[in-house]
Amino acid sequence: MGLMELLNSSAASEERDILGIGKDQQAGSLTGLFKKAEVKATSNSPQEEVVINRVADEYKLGDDERKLLFAIRKVENGRQGREFGVLVPEAMRFEKDPDPIKSLETQAKWAAGTIKKRYKGNLEEFGNRWAPIGAENDPTDLNSNWVKNIKFYMNNQGR
DSSP, rough: HHHHHHHHHHHHHHHHHHHHOOOOGGGHHHHHHHHHGGOOSSSSHHHHHHHHHHHHHTOOOOHHHHHHHHHHHHOOOTTTTTTTTOOGGGGTTTTTTOOOHHHHHHHHHHHHHHHHHHHHSOHHHHHHHOOOEEEEEEOGGGGGGGGHHHHHHHHHHHH
16 A cells, blocks of 8 residues: 555544544645654554654654564554553553554553653663563563664564
8 A cells, every 4th residue: 555545544534534634635744753863663564653743742652662662562562551551550450442442552651751761872771770681571582682673673664
């Protein structure tokens, strides 16, 4: 599907309604969202990309912070209620909601807030807090690859 087909799709139409973007503004505004920090499609759908970019804007994330937010989504790749791997009950409260966007947005906000508060440019240090090696909730030791995987997606913008 090309960009113009995507912009005219029903999912894009719903996002335009949510974002308050008129049809005459669609191409410029939506493509502008996709181009922020040159982040490519690291999320699972164009609709996710719009939601994550909107949250990144709300939290005033810089370019590297925005890339980190997208990379976390890709690396964690959690199901509804765990999209960003945030396991705090308040962040997981929409796990069974019929509207998966509520869950995605809640998880993205928790991740963006953590990035804003804790990420100081050192991925290893941030990774030790986000995905500590030897954590109880990581019996298969996936966290040992977390920083390497995040760097990959940040450097390749999700490709």
